[in-house]
Amino acid sequence: MAQVVATRSIQSSFSSPSHGSLQSQVEKLKPPSLASKVLGRNERSNSCRAVRVNMPQIIARRSTRAEPQVLPVSPEDVPKSEEQEQYLQAIQQLGDTSVGMWSKPTVRRKTKIVCTIGPSTNTREMIWKLAEAGMNVARMNMSHGDHASHQKVIDLVKEYNAQSKDNVIAIMLDTKGPEVRSGDLPQPIMLKPGQEFTFTIQRGVGTADCVSVNYDDFVNDVEVGDMLLVDGGMMSLQVKSKTEESVKCEVIDGGELKSRRHLNVRGKSATLPSITEKDWDDIKFGVDNNIDFYAVSFVKDAAVVHELKNYLKSCGADIHVIVKIESADSIPNLHSIITASDGAMVARGDLGAELPIEEVPLLQEEIINICRSMGKAVIVATNMLESMIVHPTPTRAEVSDIAIAVREGADAVMLSGETAHGKFPLKAVKVMHTVSLRTEATIVGGETPTNLGQAFKNHMSEMFAFHATMMSNTLGTSIVVFTRTGFMAILLSHYRPSGTIFAFTNDKKIQQRLASYQGVCPIYMEFLDCAEETFTSALSLLQKQGMVKEGEQVALVQSGRQPIWRLQSTHNIQVRKV
Ligand SMILES: Nc1ncnc2c1ncn2[C@@H]1O[C@H](COP(=O)(O)OP(=O)(O)O)[C@@H](O)[C@H]1O
């Protein structure tokens, strides 16, 4: 077994007749220099149904894991390993079967990647490298850092977007919300099972057996018998008794308690407003900076989404609202919360602390399905490549986790600590990219798009999006669409066509926003007065940038709530040869 590391059936990726014979596809996927390194000679001479990947050195490396200590990151994610880079490239070649002629693999990937920016990545060099590695959305977590540090990140992303010819990064601001955290400690404390430990609402306490909590109603919210989870469940303590100021607990699962750790009560949400005073201040900071998305923490009902949307309207801000589903109280209100929003994030960290952990995968699937049926964006977040915070390669379970989110139909998958303070941020993005691309290649493009349900019922644009998807799936083409508000591109994205959706927009803000939607490649272009001239110039731009080839067909759709060239035509779909 030592020399055969992975044997994988790739049949499903090539089951579509448009992909040609299996043998020719495998040959096409192998650049000569790489094939000799990656594919065993025997396998290459076979008209095989399986590819064997031979990588003995990688096995050796996996068995000698580094100590789990976070070292300063270098721009290159050192230590470099040529073998690992080759391994990733080889798998990428195998996954490289999606429809669309894009020469850049990061654009061919349909599932988008959200990267949390933190100390490992908040420099110009790292933002550029993350963008080139496949980041589509830069997330700033307002639980950490200050406005000055987040301002620097926003300015860098905007600078990247301004100079980039064919790539654009959306900006997401994630509110801190009513988080309950333990206070500062002079040094970490070791909590042992069975020992007594106390949380107090008095400020500034940090001893070996008592620490402050940042929330005055903590004592009122918890009851004797409740289970307290620290750091999303890394440690747990049971409440034994309480006074007016403190909660005495017995440690059940011990561990190292550090400063400012998350506290959750199993099955309960804190009785705090979802948007705190600090959050309103951060939201205003987002308006001032014209960001693209808010991720709103601990949303419990639709009222808070309406309140935020009304505020945004009152200040003329066009910023989309993604609700973070992480609170036990949000579950009975899922439909109304998601209806009020522009999308949802499955925030598995807090969700798995407030609710039993075995509910998380079931809720993930349910939230994705609800969002898909309503035509809303959906992001799967937290722990996706957690081990890569300290190790250069992921666990197999983490790889499967990304593949599941892609198969379930998420618009985007998210990296948190992996890119914020991890040791291998670029490698984590590359793994996420490669796994997503490979998984997408196995999703057989349905010729009939799934029904979106009631969301766009009786809407002319829905019919055009549905039939444009049908047409492009049947012919195996990309889709070209023109949009001023992003509406038509988002609608097409939710039908999940097999080909890339090239979304031309005359608004840079819309281009930036569309970067986070599944399958959409947003392109900025001034629209001409004449529709026909605009179409011709869009196709020639696609050809010039190597996104489509001469002679290739594309499905071109012109529709939307307010069609752009009203005088010339309203809604139409065409098949055009480039
Ligand atoms: N802007 C930042 N400044 C400093 N550290 C950060 C920043 N953003 C994220 N981090 C670090 O990355 C970790 C993981 O990010 P995230 O999951 O967003 O945070 P958390 O789980 O603490 O809310 C955080 O716990 C923190 O240590």
Ligand SMILES: C=C(OP(=O)(O)O)C(=O)O
């Ligand atoms: C994404 C999450 O929220 P945060 O990173 O803000 O804790 C989560 O809890 O999974």
